[in-house]
Every structure is written in C-alpha cells, then in structure tokens.
Amino acid sequence: IFIISISVMNLVTAALVEGTLENARMLRQEEDRIKSAQTQQMLPEIMELFDLADTDGSGELAIEEMHAIEEAGHVPYQILDRASVNSMTELFHVLDVDKSGVVSREEFAEGLLDILLRDVS
Secondary structure, eight states: OHHHHHHHHHHHHHHHHHHHHHHHHHHHHHHHHHHHHHHHHHHHHHHHHHHHHOTTOSSEEEHHHHHHHHHTTOOOHHHHHHHTOSSHHHHHHHHOTTOSSEEEHHHHHHHHHHHHTOSOO
C-alpha cells in the first residue's frame, strides 16, 4: 500500500508539472504573437517619424536633423522614456550603432523596434 501511494503521488506530480510547462509554453507563444502584432502597428509610425526627421530627403539622419525635430516640438516622449534618454540627440547616439555620424533608415527602424519591444525597462 505504501509503494502504491508513493507511485500515485509521483504520477500526479508529473501530470501537474507537465501541465504547468505546457501552459508556460502557450503563454510564451501568445506573448510572441502580441509582440509581432505590436511590431506591425509600430513600424509605420516609426517610418513616419523618420520621414518627418529626414528633412533633406537623403535617407539618413544626421545629428542636426534629430536636434531640429526636437526644437520643432515633434519629440515622441514615449520613445525617449522607453530608451531611457532625455533628448533626441541622446537617442541619435543610441541608434548610431556603427558610429558613422548618420543613422540610416534601417538603423532607425531596427533600433527603435528593439528599444520599444525590449522586455527590460
């Protein structure tokens, strides 16, 4: 009787653990779907912000253009807050990963998406 009760207890424990792991996997998949949907919604807004900042139409942002958008009052404060920076100039330095002095359209989009979808504040 003692061995049977321990065996049944082990089976119940295994079933509970397996159910919990399956639930965690499903939650991760749902979070991934939500992030994907957020990305699809944010990308046009990010590209619109890039086009607004790219005043010379070169397809690249210089630090002067980032500073000009800040002076014009078009600062997206939620982006600055998520990036933990205080100004568009600081954001420029965060996005300019190759330190070329300009931020390309791809650097801008990938950098902002990375910042906005980051799990860590």
